[in-house]
Amino acid sequence: xIEIRWHGRGGQGxxxxxxxxxxxxxxxxxxxxxxxxxGPERMGAPMKGFTRIDDQPIKVHCDVASPQVVIVLDPxxxxxxxxxxxxxxxxxxxxxxxxxxxxxxxxxxxxGRKIYTVDATGISIxxxxxxxxxxxxxxxxxxxxxxxxxxxxxxxxxxxxxxKFDERVTEGNIRxxxxxxxxxxxx
Amino acid sequence: MGKIVxxxxxxxxxxxxxxxxxxxxxxxxxxxxxELMHKxxxxxxxGEVDTEFVLVESEHSAMSAAVGAAAAGARVMxxxxxxxxxxxxxxxxxxxxxxxxxxxxxxxRALSAPINIHCDHSDSMGGxxxxxxxxxxxxxxxxYDNLIQGVKIAENxxxxxxxxxxxxxxxLSHTLERMEILDEEDVHRFVGEYKPAHTLxxxxxxxxxxxxxxxxYYFEHKRQQVLAMEEARRVILEVGKEFEKLSGRGYGFxxxxxxxxxxxxxxxxxxxxxxVKQVVDALRERGERVGxxxxxxxxxxxxxxxxxxxxxxxxVAIFDRSHSFGSFGGPLFTEVRSVLYxxxxxxxxxxYIYGLGxxxxxxxxxxxxxxxxxxxxxxxxxxxxxxxxxxxE
Numbered sequence: 001x002i003e004i005r006w007h008g009r010g011g012q013g014x015x016x017x018x019x020x021x022x023x024x025x026x027x028x029x030x031x032x033x034x035x036x037x038x039g040p041e042r043m044g045a046p047m048k049g050f051t052r053i054d055d056q057p058i059k060v061h062c063d064v065a066s067p068q069v070v071i072v073l074d075p076x077x078x079x080x081x082x083x084x085x086x087x088x089x090x091x092x093x094x095x096x097x098x099x100x101x102x103x104x105x106x107x108x109x110x111x112g113r114k115i116y117t118v119d120a121t122g123i124s125i126x127x128x129x130x131x132x133x134x135x136x137x138x139x140x141x142x143x144x145x146x147x148x149x150x151x152x153x154x155x156x157x158x159x160x161x162x163x164k165f166d167e168r169v170t171e172g173n174i175r176x177x178x179x180x181x182x183x184x185x186x187x
Numbered sequence: 188m189g190k191i192v193x194x195x196x197x198x199x200x201x202x203x204x205x206x207x208x209x210x211x212x213x214x215x216x217x218x219x220x221x222e223l224m225h226k227x228x229x230x231x232x233x234g235e236v237d238t239e240f241v242l243v244e245s246e247h248s249a250m251s252a253a254v255g256a257a258a259a260g261a262r263v264m265x266x267x268x269x270x271x272x273x274x275x276x277x278x279x280x281x282x283x284x285x286x287x288x289x290x291x292x293x294x295x296r297a298l299s300a301p302i303n304i305h306c307d308h309s310d311s312m313g314g315x316x317x318x319x320x321x322x323x324x325x326x327x328x329x330x331y332d333n334l335i336q337g338v339k340i341a342e343n344x345x346x347x348x349x350x351x352x353x354x355x356x357x358x359l360s361h362t363l364e365r366m367e368i369l370d371e372e373d374v375h376r377f378v379g380e381y382k383p384a385h386t387l388x389x390x391x392x393x394x395x396x397x398x399x400x401x402x403x404y405y406f407e408h409k410r411q412q413v414l415a416m417e418e419a420r421r422v423i424l425e426v427g428k429e430f431e432k433l434s435g436r437g438y439g440f441x442x443x444x445x446x447x448x449x450x451x452x453x454x455x456x457x458x459x460x461x462x463v464k465q466v467v468d469a470l471r472e473r474g475e476r477v478g479x480x481x482x483x484x485x486x487x488x489x490x491x492x493x494x495x496x497x498x499x500x501x502x503v504a505i506f507d508r509s510h511s512f513g514s515f516g517g518p519l520f521t522e523v524r525s526v527l528y529x530x531x532x533x534x535x536x537x538x539y540i541y542g543l544g545x546x547x548x549x550x551x552x553x554x555x556x557x558x559x560x561x562x563x564x565x566x567x568x569x570x571x572x573x574x575x576x577x578x579x580e
Contacts, residue, residue, distance in 0.1 A: 019363045026193040026365045035362035038304070057365075060465045061326070061358050061458035063547040 001056075002147065003064045006049035006134075007083050008073035010042050013134030017071070018049030021138065024152050025053045033058055046081050053147060069145060072096060073120070073133045084110055094140055094184075096120035096133045101187045116144050118184040120176075127176040128169065135173045139180035153177060189367040189434065196359030199327040199366060200266065200292045200352075201226025203334040205236055206374040209290075210261035210381075213241035213252035217271035218304045219356040220294040224266060246271040250278035250289075257287035258396045260386030262338070265289065268356060269296035269310045276314075282349045283318030284412065285396045288341030289349040291319075292334060295457070295508075296356040297544040305545020306356040308456065309509040311485075312518045318412055320350040320419055321486040323456045328366040329483075330354045332436055335369075338378045339426045345418040355458040357545065369434060377433055416487045423484060440489030442481040443496050445471055449478030451560040452497070454523060455506040456482050459541075459548055463506075466553040477557050482519070490526045497527070502535040502560045508542045516573050535563055541576035552577055 004021065008014030015036035022034025030053055037048040050064045066086040075097040077083060087093060093115045095104050101115035118140045120133035128135065135157075142148050154174050161170040194202060200223045204212070212231075214224045231240045239256070243249045246267050257263045267275060272293060282289050293311050297303040311321060322337060324330040330352065337350035354360050369377075385394045400408060424439060431437030442460075445467045446452065453463050460481035470477045480496050480503075482489070497503060505524075507517025514521060520538035527536065539556055542548050556576065563569055 022363045023193040026191070029191075031365050032193070033362055033364050035357075038357055038361065059461040059468075060550070061355070061362070062462045062549055065549060 001054040003067045004051040004069040005067040006071045010045045012073045014049040017134035018051045021051045031058050118180050128172040136176040136180035139177035140184040143181045189369045196327045196354045197223040199331040203331045205230040206371045208236045209264040211239045211256035211263045213249045215246045215249045217268045219360045220266050220268040246274040250275040253289045258387045260383045262381040263289045266292040268294045272310045279317045286347040290337045294354045294356050294360045303544040307508045307543045312509040323353045325460045327364045336426045343422045358458045440484045440492045444479040446478035450476045450501045452478045452500045452503045454480045502563045504537045538573045539576045
């Protein structure tokens with residue numbers, strides 16, 4: 001079972017991202033859970049989301065204590081919360097920042113583990129017209145973990161966004177995912 | 188054939204309601220139940236169901252409207268949580284005593300004060316003596332399955348009691364999971380058309396609901412409620428078997444998980460049962476003889492089935508996600524120990540109060556309980572009968 005923890009600020013889509021990944025995994029025939037951590041959440045406050053993905057039915061309903069993947073939607077959270085808490089030795093830390101992974105490693109004093117960065121905010125402003133980092137981060141996630149097929153994500157975006165938004169928004173989101181997939185930086 | 192979908196516990200309950208298509212739904216929003224009614228209200232607004240959806244000003248009114256509609260002969264559903272359930276209180280008893288087969292999802296949440304929106308079972312346990320059948324759910328799938336079965340159990344002419352189906356607040360209600368939903372026609376066929384024998388609107392056969400009932404007859408009516416609850420035992424099993432034919436998922440009073448040859452066991456309700464299963468799997472791989480008894484039906488309490496499941500067990504931990512202040516242990520513990528007393532089964536029984544106000548219960552903590560139980564076997568005695576798991580002291 002792969003466990004993923006999302007760190008974001010209220011309004012950045014950590015919950016939406018966590019549930020989106022879960023739904024995409026289920027579409028691919030996997031078992032999955034997606035859930036947020038509910039607290040006194042408000043716009044801008046640090047919050048968390050969680051996704052579990054497995055090929056077997058998932059029985060547990062407890063908190064995620066030691067994730068395989070941590071996704072950080074806002075670089076300012078690196079100064080505010082311990083984003084590396086419980087991250088597995090062979091885990092992945094994926095951060096939305098304009099900096100390189102080495103900068104994150106030095107800043108957080110992380111040893112081992114793989115660190116990736118991508119400018120998800122910049123990409124989303126350019127492609128979607130708004131700072132919505134969660135969509136591009138999904139692109140970086142599928143690239144760095146190889147867990148889900150990009151096509152599943154695109155289909156899901158088209159199906160979901162197609163009902164609410166015009167085609168420019170939908171295609172902008174898909175371009176943002178594709179770009180993050182290509183532009184994610186490794187050490 | 189069913190369909191694999193990704194739904195939260197609230198959406199699962201809402202979907203079950205849309206497929207059941209009750210005649211009347213009356214509800215008032217309260218976290219974490221609110222999204223469930225959003226889902227159902229959407230279906231009403233979109234014309235997917237022709238349910239009379241009554242938006243009331245409080246939960247007391249919600250249950251009152253449900254009682255009125257059910258007495259008039261309608262198939263009625265509602266949902267609430269915690270303080271909302273507490274505000275219904277007076278009418279919760281009246282629903283059962285009038286033998287009205289209302290089906291309600293109780294999205295479990297801690298009772299105030301202090302204000303807490305997260306899961307524990309103090310709300311459903313508070314209602315344990317109200318005369319409702321109480322069915323607990325481990326995951327979204329079971330929330331959905333239990334609601335569909337609940338309608339059929341409640342409306343059985345030998346039962347005619349309200350049914351409460353629980354869903355752990357946030358842990359299930361707001362967690363998206365993989366599950367299977369049935370075809371709507373299959374759900375319709377399964378629950379069938381509701382044809383109540385006695386209704387207020389059947390003017391050719393006039394009846395009275397809830398009149399003054401003094402010492403001359405009140406006791407007899409209460410005795411009949413007891414008998415209806417006893418009849419429910421048979422019906423719950425029949426409906427569970429019939430549901431298995433439809434869905435492939437069978438249901439009884441409890442689920443015995445890895446209980447074959449188990450010396451140590453945990454008895455748990457709701458979503459925690461799933462987390463315990465994970466620990467049982469890991470310990471079984473190491474050759475430890477541990478198991479889980481997941482209690483699905485709390486009312487009527489499955490005495491015989493539980494005794495049978497505990498027959499070979501040496502020591503058992505009862506998990507209570509609520510407390511009864513001043514009592515000797517939590518509500519589930521008290522109940523289990525009571526049915527064991529005077530039976531021919533000798534098993535040490537420990538109580539673990541956990542998870543109040545949504546406090547997480549970890550795999551390590553559950554493993555720790557199994558080692559406590561091993562300690563009891565090795566020492567041959569119990570140190571602490573009532574334990575608090577995961578609390579700072």
